[in-house]
Amino acid sequence: MYVVGLTGGIGSGKSEAARLFAELGVPIVDVDIISHELTASGQGTLEEITQVFGKDMLNSDGSLNRAALRQKVFADREARKKLETILHPAIYNKAMEALNKNATAPYQVLAIPLLFESDRYLKIINRSLVIDSSPEMQISRASKRDGLSESDIQKIIDIQIPREKRNALADDIILNDGLIEELKEKIKRVHEKYINTCVIDNSNP
Incomplete structure (x- = not known):
């Protein structure tokens, strides 16, 4: 069983990334x-x-x-x-x-906001992928999506791991500050990478 831990701060685009992985046939387990x-x-x-x-x-x-x-x-x-x-x-x-x-799938995605805040899930993933975004973009997206005030969004950001530390811990990072088409292309590229990684891992038990 090969598991990619998908994470990122509030408003980073984790859910959209998970949806794009699902479109490629990847099983998604979303803790939210x-x-x-x-x-x-x-x-x-x-x-x-x-x-x-x-x-x-x-x-x-x-x-x-x-x-x-x-x-x-x-x-x-x-x-x-x-x-x-x-x-x-x-x-x-x-x-x-x-x-x-989903254990027989080439790989699957575990979407979890607080991946690095606890070792509970770190021990079951093979690789981590951070969807990264600027604080300004996070606040803009979360405000439009959830109707939260900027101060409420900032409170959520404050209890999550700092952006710099999250990125430092990640195996892979996708910057999501552009259009959805850009994110889609980036997801496709990392998907191909994970498929190839799984093939290699399975051939070397």
């Missing part, structure tokens, strides 16, 4: 999607969050009020740790299940 699935209405994980943080973290229809929870954990370090204790093990288990299902 898993997190949303685990916190959907009726899920045990959502019940745990409600027990710890209170029912004011829910919308009137019983779904998770993500904006309220985000505001709470960004304002309180201990609250963030409690949320991570609930979510991270469950997300990891689901991610491993998905990766094992």
Whole structure:
């Protein structure tokens, strides 16, 4: 099983990169999607969050009020740790299940925002790919996508690993400050590189 860890800061274009890999037939395991699935209405994980943080973290229809929870954990370090204790093990288990299902693929992509912040996933990836972007571009994209204020986006950037350190730890880096067509071409090139790498690795067990 060959796994490429795909990461990058908020608004860097990770999700778009993952979509482009998927268009090339690469299996994608996205921890953000898993997190949303685990916190959907009726899920045990959502019940745990409600027990710890209170029912004011829910919308009137019983779904998770993500904006309220985000505001709470960004304002309180201990609250963030409690949320991570609930979510991270469950997300990891689901991610491993998905990766094992795709084990026969030449390679697969594990999309994860906080790849380098914990060694939990570093031990299961073969290679890391950072989608890099300038802070100005990150803020612009995240603001348009999520409707967040610049200060809220900056809070998210501040709890993520610094850009320079993230890039220093990466095996591969794609700068995504241009048009989608440019990103698409860069993804194609790195895809060919990974396919060739997998062929070599499989021939030398």
